[in-house]
Structures are given as structure tokens and as C-alpha cells.
Amino acid sequence: MNDTDIATERRTATPAELGFSMPAEFAPHDACWMLWPQRPDNWRYGAKPAQAAFVAVARAIAESETVFVGVNDDQYENARNQLPSHIRVIELSSNDAWMRDVGPTFLTHPDGRLAMVDWEFNAWGGLNGGLYFPWDKDRRIRQKIAExxxxxxxxxxxxxxxxxxxVDGEGTLITTEECLxxxxxxxxxxxxxxxxxLCxxxxxxxxxxxxxxxxxxxTDGHVDNLCCFVAPGEVALTWTDDDSDPQHAISREALGIxxxxxDARGRRLTVHKLPMPGPLTIAxxxxxxxxxxxxxRPRQPGDRMAASYVNFYIGNSVVxxxxxxxxxxxxxxxxxxNxxxxxxxxxxxAREILLGGGNIHCITQQQPRV
Structure with missing residues (x-):
């Protein structure tokens, strides 16, 4: 096989065929990636309360691993002065601050290589229910991080x-029909x-x-707000015993499934219930x-927020x-x-993060250790 044949094979082979896979979040990390909030049509009062919450999250994760925070140029100096010096601030333009969704999904290879999946992104629905327009800067984030x-x-x-x-890192993925x-x-x-x-x-x-x-x-029902793997064969599920709350039927349906x-290894799943906060509404x-x-997307007084404790981040030594x-x-x-x-x-x-439409897991993306 000549060099041209090898290059063609590389372009057509999928990550799985090449031996890459996505590790679980509870596997070791080299770093965590975040973005800086600033857009005033999503974050109240020019995002100043949200920025304080993002700083608190970054500080907590930085106890455990390196944290990168991507910032638009006009907010670089503000972010650099608010964040501790050991947190790495880099210029990385974005339309908003949801790194989980606009950032890369990292893959690892048994030989020690790191790679990423660059999904298509349309701001949670494009022109059919999407949350903002445009999203051109968000689409370039993955390429920039790869470089x-x-x-x-x-x-x-x-x-x-x-x-x-x-994912559980052992062949199993959980998602929702409502979203995908x-x-x-x-x-x-x-x-x-x-x-x-996906496979x-x-x-x-x-x-x-x-x-x-x-x-x-x-987000049209992201799974990371409802259910997540906490270990191989074990998941956490948001739960309420209040059968008059619409969340009860959703969680009960998920529990049964x-x-x-x-899982991929034939194990039955152990489900750990996490109580639902609230219900919480916008004041x-x-x-x-x-x-x-x-x-x-408008933020109206009285709107119910999709609050969930499942939306946490698993770091190397902290959760x-x-x-x-x-x-x-x-x-x-x-x-x-436990x-x-x-x-x-x-x-x-984290209420300020919730007011923007997500929470701690939504604003973070782990870079696995290789």
C-alpha cells in the first residue's frame, strides 16, 4: 500500500475502525475546557452574575485538573483578572458559553493518541426552534481546539x-429520542x-x-440533565416522588427502561435517584x-427552569x-x-448558570488523559 492509499484509508475510516473511542467522564482527565459568558440576551445584567458563577466552577475544577477558559477578545482582560492565575485563559471566540455542546467530543486510542469528533452544530435546532442566531463562531471552536x-x-x-x-467507556451510550x-x-x-x-x-x-x-x-431533552453514568453499570437519574409534577412521569418512564x-457487557444497570430541586422558576x-x-430565546418571569442535580461535572479528584x-x-x-x-x-x-438555560455539566468539557 502506497502513501496515497494510506491517506485515502485514513480519510474514509471511522474513529471506531481506527481504534478510537470515547472514554467515560469518570475516567482520568488531562484538562477541562470552558467558555466565558457575556451575551446580554441570555445572561442578565451583562452576564456579570453568571461570570462570578463560572469563576467558582472553574476554581473548583482546577483543584483537580488543568482548566482552559476560552474568551472573546473584548472580554479577555476582564476574564483574566477575574480568574485565578493557574487557570489558563485563551482567546477563543464563541457565540455563547456552552462548551459541552459546542466543544469537541474527545476520543482516545490504546496507543496513547488523543483525537476529537467535530459534530455539526445548529444551536439546538437551527431556524426550527434553535436558541440563538448566528452560531458561526461556535461552529469553529472544535477546529481551533484541535489545532x-x-x-x-x-x-x-x-x-x-x-x-x-x-457513555460508560465500556461500549454503552445513553441518549434521548426527544433530542437526537x-x-x-x-x-x-x-x-x-x-x-x-454514533457507534x-x-x-x-x-x-x-x-x-x-x-x-x-x-435543549430538546439533553440526557445530561436527566441521567448520567457514575460508574460502569451505574447511573444517576433525576427523580421526584410528586406524581402531580410532569417530571415524575418522565423520570418513572426512564427508570423502567x-x-x-x-449495557454493552451484559450487566443490569443500578439506578441511583437524585432528588429534583424546586420546581424553580424565573423571578x-x-x-x-x-x-x-x-x-x-426570551426569559420570562414565572418560566419554569429545567433544574437538575444530575448536571454535575466529574473531575479527577472532585465532583x-x-x-x-x-x-x-x-x-x-x-x-x-456515596x-x-x-x-x-x-x-x-449555580442558579445564575441555570437562568441561562443549563448548568455545570453544560458549561464544561473534559479532555481525557492519554
Missing amino acids: VLGIERFITPLVVEGGAIH LNPNRNPDLAKPEIERL AYLGVEKIIWLPRGCFQDE LEAAT ETEASGVDRLSSS VMPRLDPAHDDEAHAILE LFPGRRVVAVD
Whole structure:
């Protein structure tokens, strides 16, 4: 085989065929990537309260691993002065701050190589229900990070956000039909074709489909707000015992599917219930601080937010969870301490992140150790 043949094979082979796969979040990391919030039509009062929350998250994760924060040029000096010196601030333009969804999905190879999947991104629905326009800067983030790290980038036309998938690192992926089968994501692809592409690009062998994500989740039901792997064969699930709350039926439906499922290695899943905070709604003062633009999602007083303790980040030595509701914060903290006995659970005030439409897992992306 000559050099041309090898190059052609490399271009046509999928990551799985080349031996790459996506590790679990609870596997060791080299770093965590974040972005800096600033857009006034999503974050109230010029994003100053949100910036303080992002700094707290970055500080907590930096106890555990290197943290990179990408910043638009006009906010570089502000971010650099707010963030501790050991957190690496780099100029990385974005339309908003959801690194989980606009950033790369990292892959590793048994020979020690790092690579990434560059999904298509359309701002959670494009012109059919998307959350803002334009999203041109967000689409370039993955290419820029690949060049910074000097790693291979596998480009796919499949529209997938990082928050739409969770893997166990042993061949199993969990996602929701509400998101990946939504007509505003991949309207020309049927479920079997989406499964084939997920397996080809992430190196997984089995996909567990949950019907819906959390109630009123503006991402069209991202799984990372509802359910996540905490260990091989174990998942955490957001839960409420209040059968009058719409979330109850969603969580009960998911519980039945998870308890009946087996993973790629044939194991039955153990499901750990995390209490749902709230319900939490946007206050009048919180909504009044947001600019109203036709190209972005409005924030109205009384709107229910898709609050979830499942939206936490698993670092090397810490688990960073959102502090959202005094009635349930301590219970959720205790459950996570039991699930991660080798890590310190750090609770961060995260309502300001929730007001923007997501939470701690949504604003972070782990770079696995190779």
C-alpha cells in the first residue's frame, strides 16, 4: 500500500475502525475546557452574575485538573483578572458559553493518541426552534481546539451536542429520542442510521434510548440533565416522588427502561435517584435584566427552569455539583458523596448558570488523559 492509499484509508475510516473511542467522564482527565459568558440576551445584567458563577466552577475544577477558559477578545482582560492565575485563559471566540455542546467530543486510542469528533452544530435546532442566531463562531471552536492541541479531528455531518450523550467507556451510550430524533436535528436520518453513526464515531456498541429529557428543557431533552453514568453499570437519574409534577412521569418512564436494560457487557444497570430541586422558576428581577432580542430565546418571569442535580461535572479528584435549592441541596450532596467515595463533592451556587438555560455539566468539557 502506497502513501496515497494510506491517506485515502485514513480519510474514509471511522474513529471506531481506527481504534478510537470515547472514554467515560469518570475516567482520568488531562484538562477541562470552558467558555466565558457575556451575551446580554441570555445572561442578565451583562452576564456579570453568571461570570462570578463560572469563576467558582472553574476554581473548583482546577483543584483537580488543568482548566482552559476560552474568551472573546473584548472580554479577555476582564476574564483574566477575574480568574485565578493557574487557570489558563485563551482567546477563543464563541457565540455563547456552552462548551459541552459546542466543544469537541474527545476520543482516545490504546496507543496513547488523543483525537476529537467535530459534530455539526445548529444551536439546538437551527431556524426550527434553535436558541440563538448566528452560531458561526461556535461552529469553529472544535477546529481551533484541535489545532491548539495538535490532534486529529473527525468531521461528521451528524448534528449532536455533547450534552445529548453519556457513555460508560465500556461500549454503552445513553441518549434521548426527544433530542437526537428531533426533526430539527437530523431530519433525513432514521434511528438505525443515527445509531450506526454514533457507534462509528464514538466506538460504542450499544445505545440505550430514553424517550424524553427533563421537563421544559430548552435543549430538546439533553440526557445530561436527566441521567448520567457514575460508574460502569451505574447511573444517576433525576427523580421526584410528586406524581402531580410532569417530571415524575418522565423520570418513572426512564427508570423502567434503565432497570430493564443491559449495557454493552451484559450487566443490569443500578439506578441511583437524585432528588429534583424546586420546581424553580424565573423571578421578575431575574427576567428584567436580560436584553430582549428577536434572535434569542426570551426569559420570562414565572418560566419554569429545567433544574437538575444530575448536571454535575466529574473531575479527577472532585465532583462539582450545582447548589440550587436549600430544601434538597444537602440530600443531593450526600448521595453524590456515596457515589464518588474517592472524590470530594464541591457544591457551587449555580442558579445564575441555570437562568441561562443549563448548568455545570453544560458549561464544561473534559479532555481525557492519554
